[in-house]
Amino acid sequence: MIDKTIDSAAQAVSCIGDGAVVMIGGFGEVGSPVELIHALIDQGTRDLTAINNNTGNGEVGLAALIGNGQVAKMICSYPRSSHSKVFPELYRAGEIELELVPQGTLAERIRAGGAGIPAFFTPTAVGTPLAEGKEVRELEGRTYVMEPWLKADFALVKCDSADRMGNLTYHQTARNFAPLMCMAAATTIVQACRVVEAGAIDPEHVVTPGIFVDRIVEVAEPVQESRLIAEGRSYP
Amino acid sequence: MIDKTIDSAAQAVSCIGDGAVVMIGGFGEVGSPVELIHALIDQGTRDLTAINNNTGNGEVGLAALIGNGQVAKMICSYPRSSHSKVFPELYRAGEIELELVPQGTLAERIRAGGAGIPAFFTPTAVGTPLAEGKEVRELEGRTYVMEPWLKADFALVKCDSADRMGNLTYHQTARNFAPLMCMAAATTIVQACRVVEAGAIDPEHVVTPGIFVDRIVEVAEPVQESRLIAEGRSYP
Amino acid sequence: MSADSRKPTGWSREQMAARAARDIPEGSYVNLGIGIPELVARFVPEGREFIYHTENGLLGMGPPPAAGEEEPELINAGKKPVTIVPGASFFHHADSFAMIRGGHIDVCVLGAMQVSAEGDLANWSTGRPGAIPAVGGAMDLVAGVETIFVITQHTTKTGEPKLVERCSFPLTGKGVVSRIFTDLAVVDVTPAGFRLSELAPGVTEAEVREKSGAPLQPIR
């Protein structure tokens, strides 16, 4: 019987090795798989390339992973935050690499990675520094830049409900990048607020079909980054 | 107040003029907006380019539109059917043009049209007659063919529930091409089995957000093509 | 009223937002940038309905919640708590930017560091050494939305003009801005450059010209 559930976050991320490319769901703290990230910090995996819209907040979650020196390169659209000094300090010190990608191009590159589309043309960033060095082409009278797909070895995402087959639903704006990242990673690792019976999620309401999911760990009461930050917490 | 509902199928399609490019939802008869197509037959609009996965069944719906001489060109993946002689006869007589597109490429080209992606690369059809004359490129060691977006002046689709803002849900495998076509058409015309209050569809369960929809007509008891065919019916 | 009068002149942030809202047509799908543009949502003119899009995956964004009513997973692009209106929908980032890039959003209101006479916009980076570049969705919005409004103070805090011949900061997009709402005036971007469209109360054409870094065609 197919059963993708796993007992602990530690076990779930144990397959991630040094040098891996890891997509991490979330827009700011919303949708961030904090418990999976903390398990990755516990594990000490290094030289990661991390793909996320931002660079984390405070000294927990993604910011803590970066602050712990585990991330060699960030691919993101918005590495500034009112609550994090971790990334800016490392970046100014030249200790972390940054690939800045417009948010919609980032989303589309990840979707392309999942959908088997190695490259596509987009009008975004034409005529700006972010198009420099990229192939540009005129199509039907408008100029476009060519962008490559983005794939990962692993995706870490948070969802609302999951079943043993890996079907997922999300909650409100916590959906954001997660369904795309599940598609684009060789191995997708999910923390679910609830694991339910196969069939408990209406087939019309599944957002991520199970085919895109490999490992599921239930985290019934996930922490909220902003609450940890308000309490002055840092990780580990 | 935004209210996209319209009283009749005839009114809903009245904006479609001769020479229009029209995407029509459905995979075979499932999801086919038969009442909207029949309204288009009543209206007699000609020289249409029709985009659908197939070419209709029997002498009703899309097959009837084609049989009535209103379609100059079909873009589809599978123009054969066990229940239709209409398209094959016109095609052999040279009276209708055919652009044959692999099904996944057809879906992706329509999505690209809706998403503002003018072209993309795909491995599908490389080395086959359907890639002839197209730009081919090696990327990361594999050969891909470049495919352009597909847009339309109008989309005709069938949905399950709709609200006045144009949010839509579908039923089972009747979803197929409809959500993509809603995105890719300048004007999207929907026949809904049910028009419900704004807010009656859970925001987590909306499949087509209202931004992609322009006109909605309620058709509470849509006909089933196969039943019409079994009864030996033809249209008009 | 003379320019040296002590009466307050020009528009407040709220008035700039309200003035911009007046130019948004009924039934529009609207994306609001972070900062002053967020205020536009408070000033929907009587009898109109707009649908607000926020690029992190929500159509049908409502006003901010009352204190204590915040939902931790319901935020806008500025990562602030919001609400939803009846008829809202949630979707993922690729669908959200398909709405933007695919030309489905009617109007976007953005902030600006500089706008050029050709409608070029710079609003994401000073390009200075040590600055952390952060673009977010701005480049996608200006590339995909037909009508780009800008709301901005007419000059920087140090009095430098923001309406300029040519942007000195890195561009967000070329030739994308159609109308600018400042504290002093409404300015259109036309094929012939900037054109004054409207003056804020108590503001003179001379003052606007003096505080602009490029010529302004007179009000027609």
Place this chain on the structure above:
Amino acid sequence: MSADSRKPTGWSREQMAARAARDIPEGSYVNLGIGIPELVARFVPEGREFIYHTENGLLGMGPPPAAGEEEPELINAGKKPVTIVPGASFFHHADSFAMIRGGHIDVCVLGAMQVSAEGDLANWSTGRPGAIPAVGGAMDLVAGVETIFVITQHTTKTGEPKLVERCSFPLTGKGVVSRIFTDLAVVDVTPAGFRLSELAPGVTEAEVREKSGAPLQPIR
């Protein structure tokens, strides 16, 4: 048993399907083509669970419904009524072909008009004048799915070989087929061309060779 024995030899359609099913690993995501491949779903080996994908927007396809239980809007790619299993999901065509093109489907079983010694597949058109070409999802499947199995009679109704040096019909894909299940044998496509892997009961190597249009490496 000699070739001229009157005993039935070779595999039936059902036996070909059952034999193919044995080579599908536990937990696979599987797409089945129209015709004999559809029969594979009936022969899931004891102790294994496969998830069936149908490209018109369903993962978790179950067996055909009992007569009278058909749902008019629940069909497979062959447009026949199907059912769903617990854990099924519906999605649109772009998501469905993202699963295919993106390499997420593990195994696809297709019919064939011709298969070449290099694994080229022809199964969509004879290319004859007057033929209505119809490709459906076949080209997407062979381009996107890692393991392509073919189930086919070893020869055409008129006795022409379907395993050939080079396909004379227009291709569906180049170098895509890994294993062929016919009524006579299981044949692998290897860098050195066809290789016999298994003979159906009562079938001789000589008979398979005689009915093939290209050399076959012997069973190892």
